[in-house]
Amino acid sequence: MRVGLVRTVGVAxxxxxxxxxxxxxxxxxxSGLTDPAGRVxxxxxxxxxxxxxxxMASGLAMATAPEGPALRTAVLVRIAADFGDAALLGATLPDRDKRIKAAAVSVGWGALSVAGLLLS
Incomplete structure (x- = not known):
């Protein structure tokens, strides 16, 4: 595991x-979740x-969990959240371009966590 990478992703x-x-x-x-005037x-x-x-909670866990099973679990939770976000936002946001961008960003963050978990 690349501890420095997963901790950096956690802090971010x-x-x-x-x-x-x-x-x-x-x-x-x-995400396109505003009214026509840009208000939320x-x-x-x-x-x-x-x-x-x-x-915030999963990021703090990645940033502070002791190395070993606790950190690995924190990273897996983050990966699940990011890929889950990619699937849900990519399928449900109201604008096609926003869906693609949101899915790409979520997959990108998840991929960073996967890389940190798998690389030695």
Missing amino acids: TALYGAAVTARPDLLARP APATGICLRPLALRD
Whole structure:
């Protein structure tokens, strides 16, 4: 396992999760989940914050878990979340271009975690 890589991905994920928790528009806008004026509906923000908290928690686990089974489990959770996001966002976002971009970003982050897990 490339511990430095998975810890870096964990820190980046945790920071992004914290940012989206504070400002759901950081995820809503690139995902096309805004009204025509670019505003995020309160209900959308409510739905995005738990995802952001999940990212923050899984990222912190990757950044701080002791090497061995605990870190491997944290990385596997992150991989599952990223590939799950790719599948769901890629299938359900309202705009085709946004679906493709969201899926690509999610797969990219998941691939970084896979690489960190498998490379020695």
